Amino acid sequence: MSLILAIETSCDETAAAIIEDGHIIHSNVVASQIDIHRAYGGVFPEIASRQHVFDIVPVIQAAIHEAGSSWDDLDALAVTRGPGLAGSLLVGANTAKAIAWGRGLPIVAVNHLEGHLYSNWLDEGDKIVPSAITRPSPPELDAAGEAFPLLVLIVSGGHTELIVMAGHGEYRRLGATLDDAAGEAFDKVARLIGLDYPGGPAIQAAAEGGNPLAFAFPRGLTNYAIQPEHRYNFSFSGLKTAVLRQVRELGEGPLPVADLAASFQAAVVDVLISKTAHAAQLLNVKRICVCGGVAANKALRESVAARLPVPASIPPFFLCTDNASMIGAAAHYRLSTGGPSALDFDVEPNLALEMRE
Ligand code: KG4
Ligand code: ZN
Helix, strand or coil: CCEEEEEECCCCEEEEEEEECCCEEEEEEEEECHHHHHHHCCCCHHHHHHHHHHHHHHHHHHHHHHHCCCHHHCCEEEEEEECCCHHHHHHHHHHHHHHHHHHCCCEEEEEHHHHHHHHHHCCCCCCCCCCCCCCCCHHHHHHCCCCCCEEEEEECCCCEEEEEEEECCEEEEEEEECCCCHHHHHHHHHHHCCCCCCHHHHHHHHHCCCCCCCCCCCCCCCCCCCCHHHCCCECCHHHHHHHHHHHHHHCCCCCCHHHHHHHHHHHHHHHHHHHHHHHHHHHCCCEEEEECHHHHCHHHHHHHHHHCCCCEECCCHHHHCCCCHHHHHHHHHHHHHHCCECCCCCCCCCCCCCCCC
């Protein structure tokens, strides 16, 4: 058995978790700063890093306490190296390095996107509400040789990517967004129609009472006959502009916020699902994993269950948005394929997922 203490501070959540063998969650502690940043309409980087400094030690202590572990039980440290905000990343990386050095433990520097991807490898444990979709445990799939090739859709605040995974740590990028990420589009459109930060949950809530057919918003880059080279790429800036134009056209008076939210959300979900389904069919993959903050979206989850052509998995809500459990899961597989990182690694705010086939 290997027990990893994982730390994640790439954006505005201070998170720590204890993970066994890459999939069993012993504890998962997240201190969210959302209430602090809401006043600014988005993440305020300097305030985020200062808040991480306040929260990091109590969050780590809580993770160890909740797991019923002691420092002596730990086999390795894991921490997010990038992408993310430099000041935020530094707090987690320096704390993890100090613990690793002090206790003589190996450390694994993890790519945040690889973390999101491995959120699909985590067991949900007892305390946890099951996800909308039943999924066999990925370690079981691995053992049966059934996990790969796997198609991964990462949809977060900063990224929207379609990736084929041939094995652990082996990635090939099919496509990505040419402009805004899906989560970024949710956040920007929310502001346009007068909703709070973060926009994803606010749009989802507003859309509940709305008609998704009220406005015919564009589905960017989905005409594969005209633009086959963009079949795996995404573009959400045209959609954002279409919402803006619609808002201006509606003029004075109260906006039909519910209908705007529902129609926008339907357009995003439609694009994400149709491109993922298209790729799965063309590439003959065995499974699909959807992950990242936007994977928490209820409408997307329903479409994943209803419209994808091969078995798909999506983590439970609390593992979609930023957390440290996913960093611990990714680190477990990194350790077994590439070994630990050197203690002098640096944070990398623009780190991309390393492609290896
Ligand atoms: O993965 P994440 O927590 O952080 C990044 O790595 O970016 O994703 C945050 C993004 C935000 O843009 C947020 O609006 C979006 O995920 N999000 C959602 C929902 N919950 C969070 N988008 C749509 N529906 C949701 N329920
Ligand atoms: Zn994230």
